Amino acid sequence: MSHRFTADVVIIGAGAAGLACAAEIVRRSARSVVVLEARDRVGGRCDTRFQPGLLVPMELGAEFIHGPSRPVLSLLDKSDGVVLDTKKTRWFGEQGRLSQRPDLLPEIRRTMRKCASALKRDVTFEEFLVRTLSRKLSSAAVAYARSLVEGYDAADPTRISAREVVEEWTGSGGADSAIARPFGGYQALMKFLADQLVEPQARVQLATQVKTVTWRRGDVQIGGLFQGRPFRAGARQAVITLPVGVLRQPLRAAAAVRFMPALAQKRTALGKINAGAVVKVALRFRRAFWEKLDHGRYRDATFLHSAHASFPTFWTALPLRAPLLVAWCGGPRAARLSAHAPEKIVDLAIESLESVFGEHAAARKHFLGGAVHDWLHDPYCLGAYSSLAAGGQGAREILAQPLRDTLFFAGEATDLSGEAATVGGALHSGLRAARELIRKR
Ligand SMILES: Cc1cc2nc3c(=O)[nH]c(=O)nc-3n(C[C@H](O)[C@H](O)[C@H](O)COP(=O)(O)OP(=O)(O)OC[C@H]3O[C@@H](n4cnc5c(N)ncnc54)[C@H](O)[C@@H]3O)c2cc1C
Numbered sequence: 001m002s003h004r005f006t007a008d009v010v011i012i013g014a015g016a017a018g019l020a021c022a023a024e025i026v027r028r029s030a031r032s033v034v035v036l037e038a039r040d041r042v043g044g045r046c047d048t049r050f051q052p053g054l055l056v057p058m059e060l061g062a063e064f065i066h067g068p069s070r071p072v073l074s075l076l077d078k079s080d081g082v083v084l085d086t087k088k089t090r091w092f093g094e095q096g097r098l099s100q101r102p103d104l105l106p107e108i109r110r111t112m113r114k115c116a117s118a119l120k121r122d123v124t125f126e127e128f129l130v131r132t133l134s135r136k137l138s139s140a141a142v143a144y145a146r147s148l149v150e151g152y153d154a155a156d157p158t159r160i161s162a163r164e165v166v167e168e169w170t171g172s173g174g175a176d177s178a179i180a181r182p183f184g185g186y187q188a189l190m191k192f193l194a195d196q197l198v199e200p201q202a203r204v205q206l207a208t209q210v211k212t213v214t215w216r217r218g219d220v221q222i223g224g225l226f227q228g229r230p231f232r233a234g235a236r237q238a239v240i241t242l243p244v245g246v247l248r249q250p251l252r253a254a255a256a257v258r259f260m261p262a263l264a265q266k267r268t269a270l271g272k273i274n275a276g277a278v279v280k281v282a283l284r285f286r287r288a289f290w291e292k293l294d295h296g297r298y299r300d301a302t303f304l305h306s307a308h309a310s311f312p313t314f315w316t317a318l319p320l321r322a323p324l325l326v327a328w329c330g331g332p333r334a335a336r337l338s339a340h341a342p343e344k345i346v347d348l349a350i351e352s353l354e355s356v357f358g359e360h361a362a363a364r365k366h367f368l369g370g371a372v373h374d375w376l377h378d379p380y381c382l383g384a385y386s387s388l389a390a391g392g393q394g395a396r397e398i399l400a401q402p403l404r405d406t407l408f409f410a411g412e413a414t415d416l417s418g419e420a421a422t423v424g425g426a427l428h429s430g431l432r433a434a435r436e437l438i439r440k441r
Pocket residue numbers: 012013014015016017018036037038039042043044045046060061062063064065066208209210211241242243246255257278280375379380381383384385410411412413420421422423424426
């Protein structure tokens with residue numbers, strides 16, 4: 001016998017967007033809601049892990065609050081959460097030596113502002129960098145700009161829209177915005193949202209993979225697997241928060257969700273939104289050995305960079321002092337890295353760390369273990385976070401548009417508030433979709 005769930009509204013996905021959307025519908029209307037989630041946990045790309053004996057959380061997905069993200073800060077406020085501000089103290093490793101150097105980003109931002117008018121027609125960031133910015137920037141700044149697009153936007157510079165990068169970097173958010181962390185990790189915020197979804201008005205159904213969505217005005221029928229067995233769900237309206245990587249799957253792929261009728265209106269827009277690549281490794285040590293190296297020079301380091309290593313960026317848990325480092329690689333290099341087995345990826349992270357501190361630091365001797373999650377091949381994600389391809393202006397708006405007052409769309413890639421690709425953007429999109437849906441009878 002197959003399971004059957006019915007409600008006024010079905011929400012597909014219990015990530016930040018789906019949970020925020022469900023909580024808002026429950027708060028502002030009498031409609032019943034069921035959230036269908038393929039994983040056995042809520043939070044999606046917010047994935048906080050705790051290890052015995054380690055007092056700080058390991059974030060395998062989202063970790064930072066970028067800039068004054070209103071939706072995240074308001075959620076922290078409501079949940080009596082605590083914010084940990086993080087300074088950016090950077091050290092750069094070159095030829096076995098670590099040094100601090102002037103931040104090149106202000107120069108890049110200034111030059112971008114001056115040259116923005118050259119972008120009458122959108123081009124790839126690489127084209128803009130080579131043809132326009134490189135005439136006015138030092139070669140070090142050119143290389144740094146490229147590495148930021150790869151590392152921060154998780155994007156391929158030869159694909160991402162130059163306009164999107166310029167808007168992001170010259171606005172209030174972007175790569176040099178202030179950063180903070182939610183104390184206790186993002187999972188606490190996801191749990192706070194999920195705790196508001198209580199019977200009889202709402203429920204979250206875990207281990208429920210949606211495979212088909214058959215819809216017409218005012219009627220949505222969903223099919224798939226609940227704990228490996230068939231289920232059906234019916235509702236008058238649905239909110240789709242599936243990541244772009246999943247929405248872009250060809251129909252024959254195992255992770256595909258088949259819409260009947262197909263989402264033809266969204267196809268071109270989906271082709272213009274990339275699902276970026278990131279490999280992030282949490283590395284646990286016996287002690288924070290780097291704090292004592294070279295007479296304590298790096299004791300207050302938050303970010304460590306080694307441009308040519310497999311993992312070009314590391315960060316510490318500061319302001320909390322903990323024996324934990326995060327290794328980060330984004331963009332095309334990350335796509336290549338994620339082809340390796342997890343053990344090899346962890347090994348390459350330690351090798352990269354040795355290239356930052358030098359062999360004498362004996363990073364391996366202090367190493368206890370690493371944790372990594374492959375977001376690029378995770379069937380419920382298939383990419384880290386979205387970016388716009390060159391010429392893709394308007395694609396997020398099209399993806400966000402409701403269909404026939406029946407299907408509504410949320411998720412970081414549909415965010416129109418300038419915070420796409422982040423938790424803040426996902427929360428914002430969920431609230432937007434809830435309001436759109438509530439306005440329709
Ligand atoms: C490694 C990494 C680091 C990041 N770092 C940061 C950061 O520091 N700060 C920041 O703000 N953002 C960061 N992000 C981005 C942030 O995590 C995302 O933008 C945000 O969490 C996306 O939320 P969402 O609800 O749109 O999508 P998701 O969280 O992906 O939620 C979608 C949900 O749909 C579910 N789903 C998928 N397919 C199906 C199916 N067929 N049936 C049912 N359910 C399904 C998924 O399991 C998932 O739970 C990071 C992301 C990654 C991967």
